[in-house]
Amino acid sequence: METVIEVKNLRREYVTRRGIWKREKRVVKAVDGISFAVRRGEIFGLLGQNGAGKTTTIKMLTTLLAPTEGTCKVLGWNTFGEEKRIRARINFIFGGELGIYRRLSAWDNLRYFSNLYLIPRREQDAHIQKILELVDLAERADDLAETYSKGMLQRLQIARGLINDPEILFMDEPTVGLDPVGARMLRDIIRRLKEQGKTVLVTTHNLAEVEELCDRLVIINKGKVVARGTPAEIKGGAETLEDAYVKLIEGVNV
Numbered sequence: 486m487e488t489v490i491e492v493k494n495l496r497r498e499y500v501t502r503r504g505i506w507k508r509e510k511r512v513v514k515a516v517d518g519i520s521f522a523v524r525r526g527e528i529f530g531l532l533g534q535n536g537a538g539k540t541t542t543i544k545m546l547t548t549l550l551a552p553t554e555g556t557c558k559v560l561g562w563n564t565f566g567e568e569k570r571i572r573a574r575i576n577f578i579f580g581g582e583l584g585i586y587r588r589l590s591a592w593d594n595l596r597y598f599s600n601l602y603l604i605p606r607r608e609q610d611a612h613i614q615k616i617l618e619l620v621d622l623a624e625r626a627d628d629l630a631e632t633y634s635k636g637m638l639q640r641l642q643i644a645r646g647l648i649n650d651p652e653i654l655f656m657d658e659p660t661v662g663l664d665p666v667g668a669r670m671l672r673d674i675i676r677r678l679k680e681q682g683k684t685v686l687v688t689t690h691n692l693a694e695v696e697e698l699c700d701r702l703v704i705i706n707k708g709k710v711v712a713r714g715t716p717a718e719i720k721g722g723a724e725t726l727e728d729a730y731v732k733l734i735e736g737v738n739v
């Protein structure tokens with residue numbers, strides 16, 4: 486099967502300065518030599534505690550941040566140096582962030598982003614309609630986004646992420662802050678994306694979600710991979726995936 490994401494010995498350090506005259510230098514190893522590969526059509530999970538390095542990894546994969554060291558390839562191209570080859574073919578949504586205009590309707594938001602991606606005008610209506618149906622927002626398409634629930638806003642974000650028909654969608658904590666119904670709708674949408682042949686890389690803290698959704702995953706802790714495999718493989722003999730996860734993290738941190 487075709488590999489669409491290839492990460493090898495990837496590292497990223499942040500250098501921060503503090504103290505008087507900012508003389509005190511501190512180096513944070515946010516991502517400390519991780520490797521994994523994602524195949525086309527997979528829902529792949531990136532798991533880990535707060536500060537584990539998930540967002541930093543996603544930023545490098547989506548060409549937003551340069552690696553300090555290692556290989557980071559998407560669709561066969563380096564995310565740094567060959568990023569122009571990648572950008573039109575991927576998209577991303579960051580959970581906490583709102584990449585949409587609240588004073589516009591869903592339809593007008595998507596029209597705006599279609600224009601940014603230079604989607605021909607005559608194709609826009611059908612394309613937008615299709616995406617709105619996929620994320621279950623067609624009926625509210627003309628209402629202003631500021632009238633939407635958190636779950637609806639999150640679905641509109643996904644719609645925005647689909648506007649360039651990406652082969653790979655990166656989602657950083659897409660269900661964060663959603664109620665159970667909202668989170669379930671989001672999982673349904675992620676499954677629909679898979680049915681359409683898209684590859685999804687998703688980060689989350691929710692282990693039930695991972696068990697239900699992900700084909701394979703890696704668990705990272707303090708910038709390093711501590712486990713990899715299918716949810717069943719990682720669960721092993723443990724009662725639940727959560728038990729296995731807690732054991733892994735505690736095993737590393739003790």
Ligand SMILES: Nc1ncnc2c1ncn2[C@@H]1O[C@H](COP(=O)(O)OP(=O)(O)O)[C@@H](O)[C@H]1O
Pocket residue numbers: 499500501513514515516533534535536537538539540541542
């Ligand atoms: N811009 C930054 N400058 C300095 N340190 C950062 C920056 N962004 C993240 N970090 C640090 O890098 C580590 C990994 O962060 P992050 O990738 O956001 O983890 P996660 O998404 O898993 O919570 C954390 O220790 C965090 O404090």
Ligand SMILES: [Mg+2]
Pocket residue numbers: 539540541657
């Ligand atoms: Mg994060």
